[in-house]
Amino acid sequence: MAEDTTTKATDMDQKTFKAEIQQLLNILIHSLYTEREIFLRELISNASDALNRLQFEMLTKRDVLDPEAELAIYIEGDEENRRLIIRDTGIGMTAEEMEENLGTIAHSGAQQFMQAMKEAGQEAKVSAADIIGQFGVGFYSVFMVAEEVTVTSRSYRPDAEAAVWRSTGQGTYTIGPADKADRGTTIEIKLKEDALEFARPHRLRQVIKEHSDFVAYPIYLLEEKFAEKEEEKGKKEWTQVNQQTAIWRQNPKEVDEEKYKAFYHQLTLDFGDPLLRIHTSADAPVQFYALLFVPSKKDYRLFGLKEDYGLKLYNRKVLIQEHFKDLLPPYLRFIEGVVDSEDLPLNVSREAVQSTPVLSKIKSALTRRVANELKNLAEEKPDTYRTFWREFGGFIKEGIATDPDSKDKFVDLLRFPSSRSENEDDLVSLAQYVGRMKADQKEIYYILGDDYDVTARSPHLEYFRKHDLEVLFMTDPMDSFMLVTLTEYDGKPLKNVDDAGLDLPEEKAGEEKPAEALSDDEFKALVARVKQVLGDRVEDVRDSKLLTDSPCRLVNPPDAVNTTLQRVQRLLDKEYQIPKKILEINRRSELIRNISARLSANADDPLIDPLVEQLYESALLSEGIHPNPAEMLPRIQLLMEAAARMK
Template sequence: MTREELVQNLGTIASSGTLRFLQEAKDRNQSAENLIGQFGVGFYSVFMVAQKVEVTTRSWRPDAQGWQWISEGSGSYTLAPQEVRSRGTRILLHLKEEAKEFCKEYQIESIVKKYSNYVPFPVKLKDRTLNQVKALWTQPKSEVEDKEYEEFYKQITHDHQTPLHRLHFSIDAPIQFHALLYVPEQVTNEVRYAKEGLGLALYAQKVMIESGNTKLLPPFLRFVRGVVDSEDLPLNVSRESVRQNALLERIKKTLTSRLLKDLGSVAENNADLYEKFWKQFGIFLKEGAATDVSNREKLADLLRFNSTLLEDAEPKTTLKDYVSRMREEQQEIFYAVGSTRESLQLHPNLEYFRKQGYEVLFLFDQFDDYLMSELKEYSGKPFKSISQAEVAGLDATETEGEKLSKEEAQDVLGLFETRLKDRVEKVVESKRLVDSPCSLVDGRDGTSVQMERMMRMMDQEFQASKRTLEINLRHPLIKNLSALVQKSKSDPFLEDAVEQLYANALLVEGLLENPVEMLPRVNRFLADAAAHRIGAGAA
């Protein structure tokens, strides 16, 4: 540097201090937003560890004079001619006593690798080059080999596994940046239970600004790792201000859009790879579909579900596929939430849909009920749980078996209402049951069993809402109970039968709090049944 450049680059900041320099630059209508990376401001930070700094320099200009700049960072400096044989700059730091650790080679190497590993010139310690110089994300994809991608992933993540998928692209307009993003082979608990994840490494002109920026992607994509490098990103001396930068929001929007588009392409062209991805990270896309309104439509197409038409419990059905298979008169997308496919297939509330040939989506995650409540509809078709009290199109149901008379129906329904009046919202005739005597259903606007189960996990004092008990008046057991009511309303068997049927309905929903309580009642039933068979045999 020349004397004038030393004064301009170092003297102004040294004499005024960084904050004052920024304010003066602003007052002069100069941009104070692009100072990190410039020699002056970055250089001035050395006084955090150095008690004195000597800069010896000579400009490239012909016949240039060498100069030495010395400062202790107290607001003043000295500048004097110096004999320097060749062009260049030498910086000598006199470290503070408490900062002597920065003399250690491993510290120097660690700092260089963390912040300047990809600057486009070699950084050497003695005769050893510390940085890589080549920034992989700025290279054309055609020039980067798979092995290089894999090694870089392992380097930045410390994950020994090969990544499941990668996305490498560059954007030139309206903003310029490079991105190299990875989907890991497996989800980790560190990511699964974190609100923001580990973030992406943020670079500006190949200089790392932040090792884990969690604002570059929405929370539901927190499992993605990688780097983003932008030459357009304006940075000031406070790296915290990067997080409030409006340009960062535009980068985030582009990254999210490209990632979702890429996942859609994988789903369409590589079903096996997407199946592996879904098993590990599907829950994150569900989270996004439930919480990110701006990307909900794109995410809905990426969701996968199990259904009654599949032969196993694997989630392979898309909402688009389901809608394409809907019956002509069907207006809603039916779904059921449960712990396993086996338990859902045996659920009483599925009987009508199976008999009528309606496809039902099976959902197994506790989060799924909340997901459906937020999605609300797909392609103009509202989602409807099969456990909701009113389901369109069921009023005209024709089921097998003769139904009880109106008077008999009132008597047997009254039997259940009297016994269970404090435990159920109401008792009604079922239009959905085929093979089961009764079931519990949610109210039209009521909270589902699965949602209440989640609430109970968070609040032990949570009070569950009452549910509607539906009775199948064509079922042989209900008909026999009706006959007993007509014969003797005081028969103790009636109370036992009502209690057991209600317990059965609770058990199916996973709401039976103390199953042991029903054992004496079951034993009485078995004793009566055994005695009846003995009597019938003797006769």
């Protein structure tokens, strides 16, 4: 497997790394040490990508250099000379492509990496292995073990010239032409003295098996041959190390749990185990294999910096696209995995593949399968499903909000705390709610809020608690968007408890009647004063038929935009003005009766107006609407001073 890679030294140009790359190299060389083996994973990953790209070109173009050369990766360690060589027969690079790929980092990868490392330095738990592959800086990890790196490459284009790139990672690099006859890229690493382990075949085998066992191309390692005869001792041969199995094409019964986990770890670089695995295939109406995973955490990548999503799309084990977004709807973007279909036309371009009818059929089948598997998870492993819902429930709500056609597939996955919950993790499904509705209850009740504890104390709930009517708590910002399309379930409308037109069960004969309350004259006088103080800030002031303990609440007028849409508008536009509401007063409340008594005793009492203002703004707060603190705080201080003077 030897090759001629003679360099034309006289034609070499010396260049300087950009400042951010030099900073990056300093971090890699001086700060990261304990997990240096990941450099090999990164270089193998780059080689695999080069082979993917070359294979795709071979499907669409005939004019390729060395078309008969095996698509493979070759790794050779030379302990005596402290040398490691990694070679692939992939797409290769021209001098210009070397300059672009090795001299700069796209998308500000270096800056993002360094910010992540800075933050990681404050979190002792962070692993370097979690960081390096995420920012387009994987190649530079080689300098953790290298004194010098030489990259020689020749492009797949027959007329392209070979080029060589060389650097010690100390601020400069050289680039120039080279004599290389075969296609692909060779990376020759002069190892540091303390990195000699990476020239030993047994150590290289260990790292390859751990990190790159499922790479889709053969990885050959030059190893000493087992000698049965004396004359064979010391002879070396190329041995394939990796399994190279397209695990998604195997029968699930033939794949054990450890293989699934190993594949997931290699696919995602997530060192945790997935919550759910979906291994499926179909022959009609479209042929495909799929292996999908639900991670255990939403932001399993460090700091949640995942910039792209989508499944790996293969055609007959050929990678067509790394992050293909049209195999699942956007709200299922948290799912990782691969899809392989033989029904995709081989000569299609990466861009045109999106419009093939095959994909819409695969997408529909996968979406249906994901929904069914999640339903099974909820029924068979409720504890695991609770974890899923905590991490990914917002995505399901997003799907119901944005994809009404798929609503019926996912609506039974919804979970909410309710007025009967012991805590915010005690969740109920819509089916469970309907199953325990009262016989004369016609509607599903919910309340919108920003926080579970605050919502649980809302005055809107008092009537419902008194009559043992369950209310769902909607405290996720996505709930407001979801409720625009989710208007009924099982034929029963969903109604906000602040809706003035609720169809509530009738009072039963013999139910306890409220005790003392303001007389009609007292209440009329108080309402007049409240209207005078609040003016046009409220639509009306009236008696409440639902409050039992709280002094007041705000409700929407019958013709107003409902609270759900108001919240959506507030989320979309911070300048949105909440429509005027009706202030309902509980004439049985002790606070209301005391204010009325003050009014009856002295209409000029200086505390009456501040008390009315505070009643109104407290009601606003319970609705999640924040009054002006510059006005509220002095008023609260005034009322506290008055209370402190009382004997």
